[in-house]
Every structure is written in C-alpha cells, then in structure tokens.
Amino acid sequence: MFSFNMFDHPIPRAFQNRFSTQYRCYSVSMLAGPNDRSDVDKGGKIIMPPSALDQLSRLNITYPMLFKLTNKNSDRMTHCGVLEFVADEGICYLPHWMMQNLLLEEGGLVQVESVNLMVATYSKFQPQSPDFLDITNPKAVLENALRNFACLTTGDVVAINYNEKIYELRVMETKPDKAVSIIECDMNVDFDAPLGYKEPERRPQQREEPTEEEADPSSYGEMDLGFRAFACSGNRLDGKTKGIEPSPVPIDPSDIKRGIPNYDYKVGRITFIRNSRPQPKKVDDDDALSRFIAFSGEGQSLRKKGRNP
Secondary structure, three states: OOOOOOOOOOOOHHHHOOOEEEEEEEEHHHOOOOOOOHHHHHOOEEEOOHHHHHHHHHOOOOOOOEEEEEEOOOOEEEEEEEEEOOOOOOEEEEOHHHHHHHOOOOOEEEEEEEEOOEEOOEEEEEEOOHHHHHOOOHHHHHHHHHHHOOEEEOOOEEEEEEOOEEEEEEEEEEEOOOEEEOOOOOOEEEEOOOOOOOOOOOOOOOOOOOOHHHHOHHHHHHOOOOOOOOOOOOOOOOOOOOOOOOOOOOOOHHHOOOOOOOOOOOOOOOOOOOOOOOOOOOOOHHHHHHHOOOOOOOOOOOOOOOOOO
16 A cells, blocks of 8 residues: 655645735725724735734744735735734735736725735835925925834835825836845935926027127217216306306217237236326437536625625
C-alpha cells in the first residue's frame, strides 16, 4: 500500500505572513451609524471588518498595516492604510476618491492584500485646477492633509479638503518606488504646473525710432516748450499800463544744437568731458621790458612847493 500525504511539504512562510481576501466595497457615506464619518473621505485609509483584524493578528506582519487594493475587472490598483475595524463582515468602506481611481461602483468587489512599502523620500504633485494657486502656502496645506494618508501611489488622484473646498492633485512621481509609505518620513515635495494653467504672455517693449521730421532740428522751434520764465506781462495795482507789454522772444532753431556722438567710444571705457577754460595770452619778454620802467612815475607831496613849514 502506498500512502500519499498532501501535507508533507510545509507551507512557505511567505504565504503565512500574507493577508489576501476579497470584500464588497462601499463609499463612506453608506456607513451606518450615528456618527458622521466624513473625515474618512479626507484621507487615504479604509475601514475593514473585525474578522480582518483577527486574521492579521494571527499573521506575523509588519506594522503599520499597509494594503494593496486591486480591481481585477479594470486592472486598476492603489495602496492604502486601515483606520478602523468596525465594518460589517464581508464589507469595507473606501474614500470616494479612492473608488474613483479604482473605477469601482457601490457594492463592487475589491481584492485586499497586505504589503510592505519603502519609506518615501520625494513626491511630485500636479493640481488638477488652477484654483490651487490661490492658496497662500500650498506646501503647508498639503503637509497637513497628508497626515491622514498612509501611503502614496504614482498615478493616483488624491483629494484634500481645505477651507471648505476640495482640491484634487495627481501624484506624478514618488521615490524610491512607485508606491511608498509616508508615515513618519522626511519627504521632499514638489509641484508641477496646474492642469489648464497658462503663463501670462510677456510683450517686449519696442522703442519707436524717430522719423525724419522729428530728427530735423528746424522743427524744434515749433515744439511746445511748456513753461518759459519771464514770458508773461505784469499788472499794476492802480490799473494803469506802462509801456508796451513784452512779447516772448521766439527761439531760433539754430540755438538748439544736437550733441555730436563720440565715434571713438570704446566699450568699457568712461570718458569725462570738461569745459576748457581760455588760456591767458602769452606776452613776449621784449614787449614787457619796453613797457615797464622802474621808478619812472611822478611823486606827489601833501605840502605845496615854495612854502616853509
């Protein structure tokens, strides 16, 4: 007689530490109870039944508990954490944005598996609306909202609630893996341009070149020079007029001289132009000696000549 024992080979330990089951998923708004659980929609954690906690406690899994959610009908997947174990048996409750990413309807089947994810070091988000630019400090708002998340998956569109308004952001990139854990980590956050955002066009300022009429010095006399000092007439207090009122002296176009450019100018050199003073005329030495004769003048006396003191 030959005996066959199906359990001669022990079950690998890798399968013993893995949690995998299927649940019917519903949105958080379908959760029965007197308390409002709208806070679940603001994060990335789900609510599972108590039987899941019993199975997880028997397995040697790592904490914190992270799970992979898969919709086999649409081949979509994401990652999440668990918030509570208070759901009805065979049912789990997901945030609304997570059901949209998985293309799940109310009562659809979802595969839940326990996974281990690497700690995040970098993530990049793209806002799905230009309204996100109205936030004064978007990084601080995102950091506060990610406290309700356990992990991030590249390609997901997460929803955050700020100032009674929901903003959607697509996860463009995560490092060091496509799915990372963000619990107690130091992660650098970067933003991409919002979807539908257009940068304002900058028009270069063009300088208008002067026309031939403007460049003609003869046309300067016809220009309105504005204020001219002492060009008006005066008035007397007694009302009388004296003389002829002065008329403004017209400006001769020849009086206005245009500057002559320095054609010898070189880039990087500064030239200081100063007004030159007229030099005194040089006098020849022969002319100076002929004109000046020492002691050749006549003296004057206070006393009159011919009188004795």
